[in-house]
Amino acid sequence: MILVTVGMQLGFDRLIRAMDEIAPTLDMPVIAQTGRGQYCPVNMETHESLDAGEFEALVAESKLIVSHAGVGTVLTAQRLRKSVILVPRRADMGEHRNDHQLATAKQLSGRPGILVVWHAAELGAAIRESLANPDLPDGEPKASAELLNTVSSFIERGQV
16 A cells, blocks of 8 residues: 555645546555545545554554655654655745755755655656665664654644
8 A cells, every 4th residue: 555645734636636647557556644625536536634543553564654754644654664655845836835845855855764745747657766775774664663753743743
């Protein structure tokens, strides 16, 4: 299963639409956490939001995560040793207030288990590449599981 997540605060129709178009070409189900977007997918299971337990279980079950460039998702993927494809939101497309996700993606690009897709047209090829050659993070995370959980909780829900 491939998990798509766009975070809980905003929709990200460009990513959800691209995944909806790609989903029928994949040999596995796609589950998407869509946020408050306007686009209604037809080729994947969708949830506007997921609670922390549901999200964690889906990440653990997934073969690949496709996500906005949200640090909470990256930390969860790294902790559970899952590859993640990041598609950063762009302010010039009205997807966010500023381009901090572009900056985050640039900093994370090339790290084990992280592939950045700058244009939605590249997403299908990136998914096939990631599934064929997963580049999982090596060994245990450098930070403790407790620290990673605390930081993830703060980023995703604003609480520790």
